[in-house]
Amino acid sequence: MGQNMSCISSNHHENGVFKAAQLGHLDALKLEFEDDPSLIFQFSLYDRNSLLHIAAANGQIDVVSWLLERSVNLDGVNRHKQTPLMLAAMHGKISCVEKLLHAGANILMFDSLRGRTCLHYAAYYGHSDCLKIILSTARTSHVALSWGFARFVNIRDGKGATPLHLAARQRRPECVHILLDNGALVCASTGGYGYPGSTPLHLAARGGSLDCIRELLAWGADRLHRDESGRIPYMVALKHKHGGCAALLNPSAAEPLVWPSPLKFISELNPEAKILLERALMEANKEREKTILKGTNYSIASPSHSDGGEIDDSLSEASESDLCCICFDQICTIEVQDCGHRMCAHCTLALCCHNKPNPTTASVNPPVCPFCRSNIARLVVANLSSETEDIDLNSSKLRKSRRSWNLSEGSSSFKGISAFGKMSARGSGRVSADELIDKPNE
Numbered sequence: 274m275g276q277n278m279s280c281i282s283s284n285h286h287e288n289g290v291f292k293a294a295q296l297g298h299l300d301a302l303k304l305e306f307e308d309d310p311s312l313i314f315q316f317s318l319y320d321r322n323s324l325l326h327i328a329a330a331n332g333q334i335d336v337v338s339w340l341l342e343r344s345v346n347l348d349g350v351n352r353h354k355q356t357p358l359m360l361a362a363m364h365g366k367i368s369c370v371e372k373l374l375h376a377g378a379n380i381l382m383f384d385s386l387r388g389r390t391c392l393h394y395a396a397y398y399g400h401s402d403c404l405k406i407i408l409s410t411a412r413t414s415h416v417a418l419s420w421g422f423a424r425f426v427n428i429r430d431g432k433g434a435t436p437l438h439l440a441a442r443q444r445r446p447e448c449v450h451i452l453l454d455n456g457a458l459v460c461a462s463t464g465g466y467g468y469p470g471s472t473p474l475h476l477a478a479r480g481g482s483l484d485c486i487r488e489l490l491a492w493g494a495d496r497l498h499r500d501e502s503g504r505i506p507y508m509v510a511l512k513h514k515h516g517g518c519a520a521l522l523n524p525s526a527a528e529p530l531v532w533p534s535p536l537k538f539i540s541e542l543n544p545e546a547k548i549l550l551e552r553a554l555m556e557a558n559k560e561r562e563k564t565i566l567k568g569t570n571y572s573i574a575s576p577s578h579s580d581g582g583e584i585d586d587s588l589s590e591a592s593e594s595d596l597c598c599i600c601f602d603q604i605c606t607i608e609v610q611d612c613g614h615r616m617c618a619h620c621t622l623a624l625c626c627h628n629k630p631n632p633t634t635a636s637v638n639p640p641v642c643p644f645c646r647s648n649i650a651r652l653v654v655a656n657l658s659s660e661t662e663d664i665d666l667n668s669s670k671l672r673k674s675r676r677s678w679n680l681s682e683g684s685s686s687f688k689g690i691s692a693f694g695k696m697s698a699r700g701s702g703r704v705s706a707d708e709l710i711d712k713p714n715e
């Protein structure tokens with residue numbers, strides 16, 4: 274074989290190895306290298322991509338691993354100064370992103386196209402899994418020490434766009450959420466990206482994603498912030514004909530509930546309690562949106578519309594003791610510690626949002642338990658009595674049923690939650706009356 278190949282031009286050899294790296298043909302690649310070990314340092318003709326670039330961009334984890342064992346340049350750049358990590362993040366190749374980060378790839382490199390980092394790439398293309406792992410690497414790496422984690426999250430590209438700007442512009446609500454949760458500044462304004470002085474809310478208005486707008490508003494984005502040409506996000510949404518977004522951004526529309534992130538106990542919430550409260554906040558805001566959007570031609574899509582009716586059957590299954598004593602509408606899902614009193618996520622949120630501190634004053638009065646007035650040390654997920662006791666909070670089934678709860682029509686999630694146990698036990702979002710009567714031990 275070697276003899277045959279040597280007759281062919283070296284260009285052909287190169288094409289061979291790049292093709293093999295792209296397709297993940299590791300054996301073919303090894304054969305080529307036996308023939309000519311220098312091929313490992315080849316670059317592609319036009320973009321000057323290394324084999325590592327090609328393999329990472331195509332998610333060929335075996336090739337990436339093999340190349341890394343041969344100590345190729347981890348942070349080598351192509352013609353556009355893109356690293357293999359950037360290309361893997363751009364294409365959402367999570368296993369390669371993970372491998373490269375683990376091998377110590379530099380997350381603080383900037384390309385020469387738009388001055389963007391791997392974090393920008395993950396946010397722009399909406400790969401939330403890649404975004405998360407880059408952020409968690411940044412927390413523990415030297416970047417956190419030398420640059421500061423908050424600075425990294427808010428890192429700007431050549432035109433002043435932060436990853437949050439890009440995620441908002443490209444309609445990536447999950448990335449918007451993750452970035453905000455990691456300390457992205459909701460009111461950062463750009464230099465030249467979009468229009469000068471745009472906030473993420475301006476760019477979400479331009480992109481037209483209601484979900485992004487809802488996330489940003491819940492984190493306190495300012496509807497009255499003007500860009501350098503004097504436009505508020507509302508005007509941007511109108512200009513781009515996103516009527517539903519404009520309705521929410523209209524400064525005369527009702528204010529949304531805002532997540533009280535500065536409260537100490539909120540920032541230290543356990544993850545499950547936090548998920549419940551965040552969902553409750555989003556539900557409450559969606560309910561407000563309905564009022565705002567009523568009379569316009571826009572409404573919020575509710576994909577699980579039909580589920581609502583089917584869950585009705587299990588309404589009577591709810592145990593009296595699980596009912597929230599404040600609203601008598603929802604199930605207690607949150608427990609106050611140390612006193613142990615319980616209430617629903619909606620009431621907890623109402624309590625916290627009511628006590629939203631003034632950001633200009635340093636002193637924060639944490640809310641107290643509405644039942645006994647003792648200080649709230651922590652909020653945790655309540656263990657429900659009756660049939661839901663055995664639910665593992667980490668199970669994917671619970672997430673599934675939560676999702677259907679979240680999507681259920683209207684803010685009254687009582688029906689959804691009361692069906693919780695049954696739904697989880699069956700791993701299905703639908704429960705019919707007949708199914709409830711049937712017992713497995715027949």
Ligand SMILES: [Zn+2]
Nearest residue numbers: 597600617620
């Ligand atoms: Zn309640």
Ligand SMILES: [Zn+2]
Nearest residue numbers: 612614642645
């Ligand atoms: Zn209490």
